Amino acid sequence: MSWTPEQLEAFLVRRRRRNVAIAVVLAAMVILFYAITIGRMSA
Amino acid sequence: MQAGPAAADWRDWLALLKPRVMSLAIFSALCGMLAAPGSLHPALAVVAILMIAVGAGAAGAFNQWIEADLDARMRRTASRPLASGRIPADEALAFAMILAVGAVTTLALATNLVAAGVLALGILFYAIVYTIWLKPRTPQNIVIGGAAGAFPPVIGWAAVTGDVTLMPVLLFLIIFLWTPPHFWALALFVAPDYARAGIPMLPVTHGPFATRRQIWRYALALVAASLAPWPLGLAGALYGMVAAGLGAAFLLLAWRVRVSKVTEPRAMAEEKALFRFSILYLFLLFAVLVVDAWVMA
Known part of the structure; x- marks a missing residue:
């Protein structure tokens, strides 16, 4: 399967956006579970 | 892997969660939480509200996944991310399931199993009982739909x-009884849109006069339910007096709708007035409930 340069560029942009989204979700989950742990320990 | 032209961006994924519905869920859950006796660590309270919002969003995503074909046929909803094809159906379903399971699990970890169980029940109720089963089949759809929207304050309390x-x-009963007069007032003056879409809303199936009678009956039941916490000793005089004032205004507007003879949707001023006031009514009623709980405490 061969892509045109425009298709390849669009794919790379989408992959970059997905990677950023996954990083943001993982960071948010770290913060979320940290908050739950702190809250549970203080309760 | 394909490099398709219509890639969804973050706004499409957010729209999939129905943010306006989420905002009502956040407000009513927060009120339930603040009115409840006891306290919750602020970090856990923030997580709980966030998970209730995510759970409501997941229910909205399930709803759009189920109704994608119908949405594509209606002008008002044709541009939704699923209906327009910007988000593939299988990705939307996976997104909704991950959010639903994640929200219920995280709420259980942050608070307790009762709150998580009611959240799971609310999501399933909205997606299955309301969207799949009742909405396309009965003009009483909005009555049952009201139950789906009434879960958040119970989750907040729990x-x-x-x-x-x-x-x-x-609190559940108040939102449950508020939903029919609120949505039927709207449905009266947008009935032609519902008729074109083939949705069996009460004004479409039974006409404006039968709908107005139903609005009046539900308004009476709503006001009775809203006053109940006061004589039962669950709320104080502040709540009771404000609820009585708001209820009198609601009944006045509902009565004007009840006796209206207007059949042209664009001329339905009384219905539009009731619809606008009903939003303010619910907001003020829940707000004063919280203030009253703090005063009583």
Whole structure:
């Protein structure tokens, strides 16, 4: 399967956006579970 | 892997969650949480509200996944991300399932199993009982739909107390009884849109006069339910007096709708007035409930 340069560029942009989204979700989950742990320990 | 032209961006994924519905869920859950006796660590309270919002969003995503074909046929909803094809159906379903399971699990970890269980029940109720089963089949759809929207204050309350007592049941009942007059007032003046879409809303199937009678009956039941916490000793005089004033205004507007003879949707001023006031009514009623709970405490 061969892509045109425009298709390849669009794919790379989408992959970059997905990677950023996954990083943001993982960071948010770290913060979320940290908050739950702190809250549970203080309760 | 394909490099398709219509890639969804973050706004499409957010739209999939129905943010306006989420905002009502956040507000009513927060009120349930603040009115409940007891306290919750602020970090856990923030997580709980966030998970209730995510759970409501997941229910909205399930709803759009189920109704994608119908949405594509209606002008008002044709541009939704699923209906327009910007988000593939299988990705939307996976997104909704991950959010639903994640929200219920995280709420259980942050608060308790009762709150998480009611959240799971609310999501399933909205997606299956309302969207799949009742909405396309009966003009009473909005009555049952009201139950789906009435779960958040119960979840908020349960997150703090760990149980579901009479007061959260009354909060559930207030939203449940508020939904029909609120949506039927709207449905009266947008009935032609619903008729074109083939949705069996009450004004379409039974006409404006039968709908107005139903609005009046539900308004009476709503005001009775909203006043109940006061004589039952679950709320104070501040709440009782404000609820009585708001209820009198609601009944006045509902009565004007009841006796209206207008059949042209664009001329339905009384219905539009009731619809606008009903939003303010619910907001003020829940707000004063919280203030009253703090005063009583």
